Amino acid sequence: MSETGTNDSDVDDPETTTINVRVTERQLAEIDAAWKEEGYTSRSEFLRHAIRDATEHPGASRDMLASIAAEEYAMRKGESEAVSRDEVVELIDDT
Template sequence: MSDADSGAGDNDPETVQINIRLTRSFLEDIDATWKEQGFNSRSEFLRHIARDAVKNPDFSREGWKQVATSEHGLRTGETELVSREEIIAMIDEDVDDR
């Protein structure tokens, strides 16, 4: 964990610590993302995205795979940016397919 994670929420009896295994490169991506997005810590960022995933289950695992694939393509130069409207259409298609 990063230094920014230490001690946060340790005194809250409702808080439970969990452990997960990630590849080093994925953890590096997570760390870059939480810092870029202005979160105070890795833990705060992970709680936020977990809460969002639980509260908004309409965005499916397949949708997340598409986002990850697109992000990889952008980083490697294999794909180009898509418009906001195209993204909304893809999400709507995913929801309609349920």
């Protein structure tokens, strides 16, 4: 894998299509920090999951996302317990 977060196996997958997306330098830095911190193998893998979540769960409102972000912040400060990604998806699906 390269420093840019690309993975050669991404290119070999016949079911994927390459797209170009323009983001700010700040957004790119946030994306790079997030995929590494969350344990994804590449930037592409992280973005595919983000796109899938956005398209499969379009009902996730800004208020819901703000609530999730607040809970994440509380968890990092030790004021809340962690929940799995699957638990979050289940909560989203129930709304």
